[in-house]
Amino acid sequence: MNAYFLPRDRVDELVGRLLRAAEVIAPKRVETGDVFYSPVSSPGEVAWDYKTAVEPLKRFLLPQQETVLRFSTGEKLRVEPVLEEKDRIFLAVRNCDVTGVNVLDAMFGGEIEDPYYMARRRRATFISLACLEADEQCFCVCGDAGPFLKNGYDQQWTPLAEGMLIEVGSDKGQALADAHQDLLSPAEPDQVAEKLQLAKRAEETFGEFRSYIAAAMRRLTLAETPDEVWERLADHCVECGGCTFLCPTCSCFTVTDRLEGDGGVRERHWDACLYNCYAREASGHNPRAEHSQRLRARFFHKLSHQWAQRNGRHACVGCGRCVVGCQAWAHMSAATEAIRRG
Amino acid sequence: MSNPYLPDIATIQRVKPETYDTTSFTLKFDDPGVWERFRFRPGQFVEISVFGAGEAPFCISSSAHGREDFDITVRRLGRVTQALHAMGEGAQVGVRGPLGNSFPLDEVAGKHVLFVGGGLGLAPLRPQILEVYRQRDKFQSITVLYGARTPDDLIYRDELEQWQNLEGMRCLLTVDVGGDGWTGNVGVVGSLLSEVKFDVGQAVVFVCGPPIMIRFVVRDLVAMGFGEDDIISTLERHMRCGIGKCNHCIHGDKYICLDGPVFTYRQMKAMMELEP
Amino acid sequence: MAEIATICPYCGCGCGLYLHVANSRVVGTAPMRAHPVSRGRLCLKGWHAHELADSPDRLTRPLVRRGDELQEASWEEAVSEVVRGLQGVIERAGPQAVGVLGSARCSNEDNYLLVRFARAVVGTQNIDSGLAAYSLPEQIAAVSDARIADLDDADLIFLVGAEPGEEEPAVGAHIYRALQRGAKLVTASVRRHALARLAALHLPLKPGAEAAALGSLLYELVVERKLAGDADVTDLTAALADLKPAGAEGKTGLAAALVSGAADLWQAAEKVVVVFSSALAASVEGARAVSAMGAFRALGAGPRVAVLGLLGRCNLRGSWDMGVRRGFLPGAPAGDLAAEGRLKAAWGGDFASGEGLPAWEILDQCQALYVMGDDPSRNLPDWAARRARLEQVKFLVVQDLFLSPLAELAHVVLPAASFAEKDGTVTNLEGRVQLVRAAVKAPGEAREDWRIIAELSRAFGKPVSPQSAADVFAEISQAVPAYAGLSHHSLQAAGGAEIGRDGAADALAGAISALRAAEDGAQAAEQFPLLLVADPTLGTWAEEVSVSHLPVAGREFTVTGKDYPDGMLVLNPADGRKNDLRPGRPVEVASAHGAGRMQVKFSPEVPEGIAVTPYHHAARHRIMNIVAEVETGRPVFAPTPVSVGAGK
């Protein structure tokens, strides 16, 4: 695929054009200092120097709470879907998060498509910003999702000394480059070399959190992990659900109806498989009544070969958000370590 | 692309109380065009919406043949099922489906067919029983063993009486606890297995019922010599979307809604190994 | 989409969170990495905070009782109904016949104006906290001096009767991380809960011997290991005379070797943080046990010691500071002349400045009740008995988000704005004053609690000047010394500002008198072989109104009620088998005080010989022995010998 160079002094011009073309979601620093992927209205709002965003991109494709149907129960029952469609460009987002979207694509696409997810997904363009330095919690290197990617993005930008190296990864990304050729020049070999240098250096900035994903995958796939591991892990988990909500690839949802006036809406909400009542049935029977059973099911779903095969890859991109967000100590890094040790 | 979450509207044609807590509903699509593509196979299920209360999965309990409407048989338990039970003829509900896989039919031609049902577990078996019976020439024999906790818990009682007198089908009933006026068998449904006289090597069995009943019956069936692929059952799990997106029904490496709800005992064993 | 930085409305940790707002609706919650307590984490409740604002069950219009029914009414009608009802009682029986309960769930501004309304508008000094029977402001203020961040460099954490993973999960998170960096944990509790299973040492507490058990450890530290240093501990040593671990095993139930093991860990540490919670405070020895903690801080040698009292609701500490506490004015004890002067100036004249009645007596004695944002039905041991009495109250006003069980009894119900719909401040368990920000408009006609109070004050002919929550806070900063110099503006940054305590008592003196009076643990009896304990750490939030109505998370908080409709009785599996019980099945539980039905659960967390029930389940029954605590007169559950009938 093609690579281009965008000189530093033209970055804002390009961002300005993107802003006129679509809603632009970019890293934005809020007043507390935290960074969110959030709609920006001017190039100056983009926090280019951020390390990681509090949340992944999931919220924009699978909102924490969304209306899916509207119904009126008057004389005659009427039901109609509520679909949101708008063009969105996700700018300067992290590669782990883009990989997370690719995993979601496998889950929500396939033979039966989820129209709500897909409507947003089809109109989304992902421009990633490769990381030159890992954040404390990051382990995308173990998750095969960064800090630099070979594909999976529409465009991947790398901040070089003099400007951005733009690598194209899809037709969408190429079309975007084509539309703004006047600002770009084809990348020079030394610019590509500079990127490779940066990528190498970035790999050396990873900190204490590692995840033994391959080893854990093997043991999970063969159901080799003894019950005690899960029981011990259960004592290290307070069932907050944070790891699932923060995870770029966790996508469980539940559905509720809400009456409003003469009708109502059907909504779906994020759910967490670690919650006690997640699988509880109306009869009171709960196939995963023990907390340890829920943890086992979660990590099996995230890492086993069986599920990796269904989704095209395992479901951890090593973004480390569950490490930050764990209210106790049963996040991916702690769990894979426990599984590996048996 | 059609929206798989958008229910079609159907109207309740008939409400038939089966037991004190279980009622059958006959549903017909308001738009006759829907029926054309609906075409379900025995073992499949639907997601039923009672708007305002929510949506819940129920297996289709009527014949897949010769009708333009279908039945569901519903036990009153929680929000949706209570709301359904409060509805009468003429009320409208939403229907999504048919969903899930189905019982094998052609694959088991030429065999003795045994059905073992417990309680509400007769509901998913009913379309298959009717279909096998309709095509009875293709099978060596048909046996239905059905048990419930008490005589008051037996569903489809009128039909059971018919089946007991049908040519080409053997139908035996039992209850765990007898009662006034009950003159039939008393004992768990597994106790009727001693009545099975055909060559189990030439047979296939469909088992549905509460998890404990399935466990015991399957154990007995294995002991009798049924092959692991010849024991076929349906599984239930908490379910939301019915199309493999919400993840609620995952068991081991399977979606009950998408890969099931029909599984062979061999498959079920493999799932149990991954997620006991 | 906008991210509004605010504070979690649930427990006393005061986690920072963001509310996602889209199309004027709160549609999500995100954690705040920049927050000094929560650091990017939230618990189950916090993660679903947006559902509180968005719950379809919210009250949206005032309700006024007409006959047997609560009917929707306009604000004008409702306000004049409140004025009429309260004034009727005042005219007939005097203002002291009006009782007011404030709320640990509402903001400082709400509570402060409520206190002003009670004392200066209605003219009653009978104002207390809806959680009063459950918490010990005096004792906690005297001993608790630590900050949550103290856990981060502690090398020994001593958890007494607390289960922070369940009660105050954000504090739990600091403990889990401390364990990761090698800190040691010692736990003392009846149940061997998850953190207790991770502890270096667990001291199984004998119900009713909490203070004595602490005394035993103190004896070991002070007398045997001489960790008092230069401090004068003559009186303390005398108070501990009967608690020498080797001789006190019968009293405390603790083997001397365990006490000595705990003391070894203590001595090896450089910094110890002692953590206790409402679980301890709610026990029959609660007041003594909490006071006894003061002695840890008096140790002159050995590790540095800090004591952290956990508080279960987001603004329990702030509501106390505001004077929602018996015998306390905003910022000072009743009788403090300087405080009276300050308040007279601020409130425009005389007010009822006396000590007033505690909450449980308010409920018993007052003819009219005004309850803001609370439902004592789950916080009072003898709720079952009191409910009948509440039905007799001449006039009951409830201001709430939902139609709570208490609101169902009310004459007037006023719909309040949730945390997501109002500006204000809350003060967390360690004294961090933080800003809560309005993210959306309140549903229907619901209004901020403080605005409702301001409206009522005006209707009573005594208007208050503040026009906004920031104005109310400006008045607070004048009236309450610990809040001096603060303003909504100065609290903008994540984490707000940390304050000290006004009017805390002498910790060591309190400890000495508490330890002197420490009681022996309770014993089961022959015909009642199990000791039943009411445990507030078990399902701390189960069936609580503020979480039960959450569209998604509500499922998790209502399940205990579905599985254990008559109440949950948790037993060691061995005891269960001995009595031929089966999980989930109802059993008849009998004591010398009464009998009732409960459903059984087995758990190895509970030691043999003991049965545990959630505090709020115990409150529904008349099985347990309810005694008036000697120190405070609070009604508390005493560990009660019971028998369980054969399982059916």
Ligand SMILES: Cc1cc2nc3c(=O)[nH]c(=O)nc-3n(C[C@H](O)[C@H](O)[C@H](O)COP(=O)(O)OP(=O)(O)OC[C@H]3O[C@@H](n4cnc5c(N)ncnc54)[C@H](O)[C@@H]3O)c2cc1C
């Ligand atoms: C494939 C399949 C076929 C089924 N067939 C039948 C049938 O023929 N007759 C019948 O009476 N019942 C059947 N059930 C069970 C039935 O779906 C539940 O009893 C029903 O969902 C209870 O819903 P509720 O709203 O009344 O209960 P609530 O407790 O209020 O449950 C709320 C929601 O939880 C989910 N849920 C709860 N329990 C179950 C469960 N056991 N299975 C799946 N989802 C659940 C549903 O989405 C439901 O809407 C079937 C379940 C499955 C999975």
Ligand code: SF4
């Ligand atoms: S499991 Fe944890 S580290 Fe892996 S992708 Fe999810 S949140 Fe990130």
Ligand code: SF4
């Ligand atoms: S974030 Fe940690 S405590 Fe919370 S559910 Fe996940 S593993 Fe459990």
Ligand code: SF4
């Ligand atoms: S720990 Fe407490 S303050 Fe923090 S999110 Fe949970 S309930 Fe809210």
